[in-house]
Amino acid sequence: MHNADAETTSPSGNAAGWNFDHWTQGEPASQASRDSTVSHSGSASLKISLPQGDDGKLIQAVPVEPNTWYRLSAWVKTVGIPNAVKTGANLSVIDAMEFVGDIKGDQDWQQIVAWGQTGPEQKEIKIAARLGFYGSLATGTVWFDDISLSQSEPPAGAKIISFMPPPPAPAATTSSSAALVNSVVIGASLAFLLLAWLAIQNRSVLNHRFADLANGTLSWQQTASALTLIAVVIFG
Structure with missing residues (x-):
């Protein structure tokens, strides 16, 4: 020194x-x-x-x-x-x-x-x-x-202190995990929009089937199919 x-x-x-x-x-x-x-x-x-x-x-x-x-x-x-x-x-x-x-x-x-x-x-x-x-x-x-x-080598019982800075803390999230989170969010949003669109389409078909049932213009096979669709839209 x-x-x-x-x-x-x-x-x-x-x-x-x-x-x-x-x-x-x-x-x-x-x-x-x-x-x-x-x-x-x-x-x-x-x-x-x-x-x-x-x-x-x-x-x-x-x-x-x-x-x-x-x-x-x-x-x-x-x-x-x-x-x-x-x-x-x-x-x-x-x-x-x-x-x-x-x-x-x-x-x-x-x-x-x-x-x-x-x-x-x-x-x-x-x-x-x-x-x-x-x-x-x-x-x-x-x-x-x-x-x-x-x-100098430390003797037994000597006071030891660090001469080195502590290692850097790991990043909270890596770029790959952040990309994965973004993909999940985007995927969930698209799935929600698709389900909403399907629900709207099913409601439109359901209205037509109700009208056909009321007018008695369906065969028994068509009637069974219409009732199944009604159950899916209401309970599914």
Whole structure:
């Protein structure tokens, strides 16, 4: 990792190699900086201050090897993070839905450590030194120092987090199933129209048969046929 101890300053005066991103807009604004007055080692640390509910994170893209275990760690200090917030200070990988840490309240320097394995085609991950998380807004101040990412197999009982984004959810309906539904609807509509037409035709024939029966102009075979048709139209 580049400038994991925040000792190098960018031209703007912030910590070189780190980009700040946050969710909530408006005033008072969330801020991130290189703090030369607080450190775990050396002369500076990364600082995130969230005066209103926010998910604030300092991000750095780091090249990695596919299908490889890594150890991710940092030293963390916090002030004024309410215990009521869902997620406190933590380390995570952007787009992965897990983290290590969750430090709240007023805490002196402590180390957070987790292991994760990269995917078969993963060649880069984005490390996030963070206060808050997806769907979890926080307030307060956190300092990060001596952040580290190194290849290492996890020991027994180690904290494991995902370095990979979750797989995409399957589509609710595929194009083929949607086409099938449309075909069924069209078929049912045509069948209804056909039955309605047949009913109208049968009613017309029925009227003629009633007239023939009334006039006595049918043979007994024709009379039987007419009575059958009447029964079908009335009861069928």
